[in-house]
Amino acid sequence: MKSIEWLGNILRILDQTKLPRETAYRDAKSYEEVAEAIEKMEVRGAPAIGAAVAYGYVLGALEYNGPRQGLTDFMETVQGRLAQTRPTAVNLFWALRRMEDRLRDCWEIEDLDGVRKALIEEADRIAEDDRRMNRLIGELGNEVVPEKGNILTHCNAGALATVEYGTALSVIRTAYSSGKSIHVYADETRPLLQGARLTALELMNDKIPVTLIADNMAGSLMQQGKVDLVIVGADRIAANGDTANKIGTYSLAVLAQAHEVPFYVAAPTSTIDLKVATGQEIPIEERPAKEMKECFGVPMAPEDVNVYNPAFDVTPAKYITGIITEKGIVTAPYSVNLLKLMVRS
Numbered sequence: 099m100k101s102i103e104w105l106g107n108i109l110r111i112l113d114q115t116k117l118p119r120e121t122a123y124r125d126a127k128s129y130e131e132v133a134e135a136i137e138k139m140e141v142r143g144a145p146a147i148g149a150a151v152a153y154g155y156v157l158g159a160l161e162y163n164g165p166r167q168g169l170t171d172f173m174e175t176v177q178g179r180l181a182q183t184r185p186t187a188v189n190l191f192w193a194l195r196r197m198e199d200r201l202r203d204c205w206e207i208e209d210l211d212g213v214r215k216a217l218i219e220e221a222d223r224i225a226e227d228d229r230r231m232n233r234l235i236g237e238l239g240n241e242v243v244p245e246k247g248n249i250l251t252h253c254n255a256g257a258l259a260t261v262e263y264g265t266a267l268s269v270i271r272t273a274y275s276s277g278k279s280i281h282v283y284a285d286e287t288r289p290l291l292q293g294a295r296l297t298a299l300e301l302m303n304d305k306i307p308v309t310l311i312a313d314n315m316a317g318s319l320m321q322q323g324k325v326d327l328v329i330v331g332a333d334r335i336a337a338n339g340d341t342a343n344k345i346g347t348y349s350l351a352v353l354a355q356a357h358e359v360p361f362y363v364a365a366p367t368s369t370i371d372l373k374v375a376t377g378q379e380i381p382i383e384e385r386p387a388k389e390m391k392e393c394f395g396v397p398m399a400p401e402d403v404n405v406y407n408p409a410f411d412v413t414p415a416k417y418i419t420g421i422i423t424e425k426g427i428v429t430a431p432y433s434v435n436l437l438k439l440m441v442r443s
């Protein structure tokens with residue numbers, strides 16, 4: 099199950115809104131289609147969104163049919179549209195900046211096809227970097243996983259949320275394949291059920307023991323001593339370690355601390371945003387009320403009820419035991435150690 103696949107002049111997107119009932123794809127031929135797929139969450143998860151916008155940018159360059167000197171202006175429009183899709187996952191802006199820098203470096207290339215080739219190479223590198231980082235996150239993160247025990251995860255930070263392997267699920271996959279006797283509790287993750295629909299599916303496909311729970315069951319499980327470790331992904335990590343991730347992550351972190359359960363965030367360095375000092379500055383996306391009032395088209399609440407539907411929350415760094423990245427595991431003090439990590443090659 100690949101979240102996205104570049105087919106030369108088309109971005110094939112696995113439509114995650116239909117999983118696990120149906121395996122359907124959108125073959126995006128324009129940057130507008132990629133933007134739509136991200137907004138509708140057909141492709142989702144911070145690293146997968148990053149790689150998708152990189153190829154969306156390429157599609158914009160392929161669509162352009164004016165003179166070479168007009169390309170930069172056109173690409174600004176493309177970039178602006180892609181940047182509008184989802185505000186929290188910083189990987190989106192990180193990938194767009196890489197594409198923009200690559201375009202700028204092409205100033206000496208006179209023919210459009212030469213520029214397009216360079217942009218495709220950059221998007222491929224972004225996708226390849228994601229695979230490499232996720233593999234390393236798995237290998238390094240295995241260190242925090244006990245030989246035997248129960249791991250709780252929230253939302254989907256798996257292969258579907260990335261280009262391959264996942265972040266939190268990469269750690270789980272590596273631990274399992276190294277022979278550890280682990281079992282995973284997957285939070286269903288209201289309102290869009292990424293845990294029930296995607297994490298459960300991924301783990302079952304890999305034959306990793308998994309039990310699905312509703313989000314409000316985590317506290318009770320911890321109280322019974324049935325959770326040994328929590329690992330989640332991230333959409334943006336501020337310079338002080340505060341971490342934005344799927345709504346519900348904060349409650350889990352507080353519960354984990356109350357029950358003395360280690361709480362880890364697994365994310366590539368492309369998710370770390372040193373320009374944002376604390377979690378308070380992270381923009382939090384609000385999703386349409388319909389997602390709360392309906393469950394996949396079926397009404398669940400009075401039609402006119404007021405709704406608050408933030409897609410993410412921020413977990414203060416003080417609740418985080420460690421952040422597993424491809425360059426190493428960072429612990430407090432995060433302001434110092436994240437900076438050190440980011441300057442290290």
Ligand SMILES: CSC[C@@H](O)[C@@H](O)C(=O)COP(=O)(O)O
Nearest residue numbers: 142143144255259265331332344
């Ligand atoms: C490796 S994915 C990390 C995060 O992006 C993930 O945990 C998450 O919160 C995804 O949210 P989503 O709204 O499904 O895009």
